Amino acid sequence: MVDEVDRLAALHRLKVLDTAPEAGLTEVVELVARVFDAPTALVSLVDADQQWLSARVGMDLAETLRGTALCDHTIRQSGVFVVEDASLDVRFQGNPLVVGEPHIRFYAGAPLVTSSGAAIGSLWVMDTRARPASAYQQAMLLTLAEQVVRQLETRAGDRDPEHVRPGVDQRTSGRQRHLDRLVGEGSTGYVETTPDGVLVDINEAAARMLGYAPPELVGRSVDELVHPDHLVDAGAEVELLRYEVRSSYETTRVYRHRTGRAVPVRCTVSYLPATSDSVASIAALLVDLGPRISAVSARVSAELAHQRVLDAATDPYIHIDPLGVVLEWNTAAENVFGYTAAQALGQTLAELIVPPDQRVAHTEGLRRVLAGGPSAFVGTAVELLAQHRDGHLVHVELIPWTVDGDEGHGGGFHAFCRDIGERVAARAALLEANEGLRRGQQRLEAAFEASATADAVVDATGRFLRVNAQLVRFLGRPREELIGRSLTSVIYPPDLPTAAKVLTQLSGRHPDRLELRFTTAEGQVRWGLVSAASTDDAEPPRVVVRIEDLQASKDLEFALARLKNHDPVTGLPNRALFLERVHQALTDAQEGSPTAVLVLEVDGLRTLVDREGFAA
Numbered sequence: 001m002v003d004e005v006d007r008l009a010a011l012h013r014l015k016v017l018d019t020a021p022e023a024g025l026t027e028v029v030e031l032v033a034r035v036f037d038a039p040t041a042l043v044s045l046v047d048a049d050q051q052w053l054s055a056r057v058g059m060d061l062a063e064t065l066r067g068t069a070l071c072d073h074t075i076r077q078s079g080v081f082v083v084e085d086a087s088l089d090v091r092f093q094g095n096p097l098v099v100g101e102p103h104i105r106f107y108a109g110a111p112l113v114t115s116s117g118a119a120i121g122s123l124w125v126m127d128t129r130a131r132p133a134s135a136y137q138q139a140m141l142l143t144l145a146e147q148v149v150r151q152l153e154t155r156a157g158d159r160d161p162e163h164v165r166p167g168v169d170q171r172t173s174g175r176q177r178h179l180d181r182l183v184g185e186g187s188t189g190y191v192e193t194t195p196d197g198v199l200v201d202i203n204e205a206a207a208r209m210l211g212y213a214p215p216e217l218v219g220r221s222v223d224e225l226v227h228p229d230h231l232v233d234a235g236a237e238v239e240l241l242r243y244e245v246r247s248s249y250e251t252t253r254v255y256r257h258r259t260g261r262a263v264p265v266r267c268t269v270s271y272l273p274a275t276s277d278s279v280a281s282i283a284a285l286l287v288d289l290g291p292r293i294s295a296v297s298a299r300v301s302a303e304l305a306h307q308r309v310l311d312a313a314t315d316p317y318i319h320i321d322p323l324g325v326v327l328e329w330n331t332a333a334e335n336v337f338g339y340t341a342a343q344a345l346g347q348t349l350a351e352l353i354v355p356p357d358q359r360v361a362h363t364e365g366l367r368r369v370l371a372g373g374p375s376a377f378v379g380t381a382v383e384l385l386a387q388h389r390d391g392h393l394v395h396v397e398l399i400p401w402t403v404d405g406d407e408g409h410g411g412g413f414h415a416f417c418r419d420i421g422e423r424v425a426a427r428a429a430l431l432e433a434n435e436g437l438r439r440g441q442q443r444l445e446a447a448f449e450a451s452a453t454a455d456a457v458v459d460a461t462g463r464f465l466r467v468n469a470q471l472v473r474f475l476g477r478p479r480e481e482l483i484g485r486s487l488t489s490v491i492y493p494p495d496l497p498t499a500a501k502v503l504t505q506l507s508g509r510h511p512d513r514l515e516l517r518f519t520t521a522e523g524q525v526r527w528g529l530v531s532a533a534s535t536d537d538a539e540p541p542r543v544v545v546r547i548e549d550l551q552a553s554k555d556l557e558f559a560l561a562r563l564k565n566h567d568p569v570t571g572l573p574n575r576a577l578f579l580e581r582v583h584q585a586l587t588d589a590q591e592g593s594p595t596a597v598l599v600l601e602v603d604g605l606r607t608l609v610d611r612e613g614f615a616a
Contacts, residue, residue, distance in 0.1 A: 008048055010118035014156040017045060017052050024151050025055035027251050028144050033057050034230055035140045038127045040102065043148055044071045045121035059102060068096050074109035075119035076346045079303060080138040083107040085130035091342045105130045108138065110145035115153060123148050135304060139296035143289055147252055147266060189286030195238065197222040200281060209265065209288045211258030227262050230254035238282060241271035264289040319403065319414040324348045324366055336419050338389030353386040355393065378402060383420065395424040454547040460540065462487045474549055476520035487545065492517035492525050515550060527554040
């Protein structure tokens with residue numbers, strides 16, 4: 001991309017600013033107006049602050065401010081810049097040339113790019129009614145823009161010789177010299193006419209362009225072969241050649257093929273003065289622009305289709321050149337990053353959307369990849385932070401790829417991006433939820449460990465998976481000994497039949513709480529009140545077993561029963577226990593069991609106790 005200083009230098013080197021328009025350029029803009037069926041066509045040259053209208057048809061203005069010129073946008077494009085309705089385009093709605101005279105609605109412009117690569121202005125066409133531009137029209141505009149540049153550079157002597165098209169040189173001697181220039185160029189036509197336009201010689205290539213054989217055309221007027229929609233008066237140009245005001249000129253004519261179709265032709269015209277063996281004549285080399293226009297038209301159609309695809313894409317698409325300058329920017333990119341295509345094109349990506357603290361790394365990364373160095377990003381999906389026009393940060397995912405440069409494209413890198421703000425927010429919410437679950441799990445584990453009851457988690461077979469500190473104390477067994485051990489292994493054996501009811505909890509039934517006895521590591525027996533609850537959401541199934549320590553209450557219960565049935569002084573069974581056992585014996589006797597009562601009487605028992613005490 002040529003910078004502004006070099007662009008202006010290339011423009012001023014041509015020495016065409018603020019000069020009268022040349023007839024050749026006027027013919028071009030007239031042809032453009034006919035191709036587009038538009039009232040106005042112009043050649044504009046864009047200076048530092050002014051736009052000079054070098055050749056024009058349908059407009060009286062000779063210059064405008066650069067700031068209001070739509071062509072200032074055109075020179076930043078690689079192809080045709082089309083605005084179908086400027087009054088609806090946010091970039092131009094307030095433009096003085098849109099809201100006032102000349103009331104531009106439709107605009108199409110092709111940049112005038114010199115052989116040094118500088119876009120010095122544009123060939124453009126406008127209308128006061130909105131409408132689209134066909135691919136053929138855009139191709140013609142590009143082709144004619146190239147001709148304008150050739151004319152300007154040839155006039156100024158600033159064109160690189162290898163870019164100059166073959167032309168007819170008046171300084172050559174005789175017609176043979178002109179024909180010699182066509183050797184090896186079988187597609188280049190050659191014609192000779194009298195000064196008033198009657199054909200006297202034509203080669204096969206020229207006749208083939210129009211669908212005739214050479215003999216069919218000799219003697220006919222050139223005006224008969226020009227397409228009726230493109231008739232022009234070339235008399236003034238011929239006069240300038242005849243009086244040696246200029247040696248040759250280049251123009252574009254649209255001829256009519258034998259079948260009636262239009263044939264655009266680039267003509268390089270020279271005057272051949274009379275010699276001793278020939279009369280004066282006009283000679284021209286003809287190049288059929290049809291194939292070129294068809295190729296350009298196909299390319300423009302492909303680019304239009306490409307642009308429609310990009311604009312229809314729901315994800316942003318960005319294409320940058322090797323220096324990081326934005327070449328393509330679709331509608332989705334406008335929506336995500338806040339910059340219109342007009343604002344983004346020509347700007348560096350770093351200045352647009354790369355956060356300030358990452359710009360140095362971004363620029364160094366581009367430079368490293370261009371130098372053939374490794375990159376962790378090319379061809380890989382990466383998540384990055386981009387900066388919106390209003391300053392807020394946007395989370396995006398992209399896969400960048402390198403692009404080889406070709407005609408009309410600057411190479412560099414391209415990528416479809418995806419706004420992943422919602423995904424990042426959802427991921428953050430999920431992480432927060434997981435963290436909440438983790439903290440909840442920690443609190444649950446802490447509550448389990450600190451529980452006042454002896455708790456355990458067992459699997460479907462009744463094996464301990466987890467035990468808390470209270471259970472370790474209750475059973476007097478270390479934690480590592482219990483994990484993996486069966487619950488039944490710590491139940492007092494006589495209670496195992498009753499314990500089977502607890503184990504039915506593991507299959508989903510819910511028995512009442514049961515009192516069971518357990519054995520400690522030292523062989524002691526401890527009472528506990530057992531309950532169980534399944535965890536329905538666990539996979540595999542888990543059961544939480546809770547054992548409330550009943551030993552103290554059982555000890556008290558046994559002590560009270562002993563006091564009830566034994567003498568508090570002697571510790572011997574008392575009358576109440578005797579009567580209870582007699583009653584039980586009589587009940588058993590009624591069921592068929594024999595019963596006997598033995599009564600022992602000790603004489604002098606009280607005297608013995610009084611003298612010797614209860615120990616006796």
